[in-house]
Amino acid sequence: MLASPQPSLSVEDYLQLEAESLIKHEYINGDVYAMAGASDTHVTIALNIAALLRSHVRGSGCRVYIADMKARIEARNCFYYSDVMVTCDPRDQETSTYKRFPKLIVEVLSDSTEAFDRGDKFADYQILESLEEYVLINTRHQRVECFRRNAEGLWVLQYYTPETHRFELHSINFSDTLAALYEDVVLEPTLSVSEE
Secondary structure, three states: OEEOOOOOOOHHHHHHHHHHOOOOEEEEOOEEEEOOOOOHHHHHHHHHHHHHHHHHHOOOOOEEEEOOOEEEEHHHOEEEEOOEEEEOOHHHHHOOOEEOOEEEEEEEOOOOOHHHHHOHHHHHHOOOOOOOEEEEEOOOOOOEEEEEEOOOOOEEEEEEOOOOOEEEEHHHOEEEEHHHHOOOOOOOOOOOOOOO
16 A cells, blocks of 8 residues: 555545546545555455355345455544455445445455554454454465454454365355365465565
8 A cells, every 4th residue: 555645535535536546545534545456366366265255145145345345444434445345234235335334354465465454454444343254365375364253352363274274254154175265376475584
């Protein structure tokens, strides 16, 4: 994400900007940030998980959104583009350019956004009472990190790796193989310690 050098925008002005812009921007409390493009690996993983989830929720009343749909976190005055989002709340059919009640959010990690996805973005997503799971998918290793909100409201992490063979998303009662998730994916090179 790259900061945009314009003055603070209202929500209404931001939504108008997005309707007319050729590039996507995330919105954080009046500031807008241009979204960078994604790699082949990133796009393939996002498409794979979206296709698996779409097939799974078909006919259930839940909807899967990929890349171009914004999640609105009103309490933090921000809009984020997640890689994949699932909402099962009928109130989300009231808005066509953003959703307020996601049940599941998936982010595919990239070098430029990983710290933000793990940090401030996740902290903001946690404000969403509807959110049950937040999933981070690695592009350098076959690894899925699934954060689940437990009965006490705490976020508990479960890792899935090739040794587990499968991964599970409890929020939508879904399970599949890591092989299906990483189908046709060429993993990105791992950074050496000196590069990090």
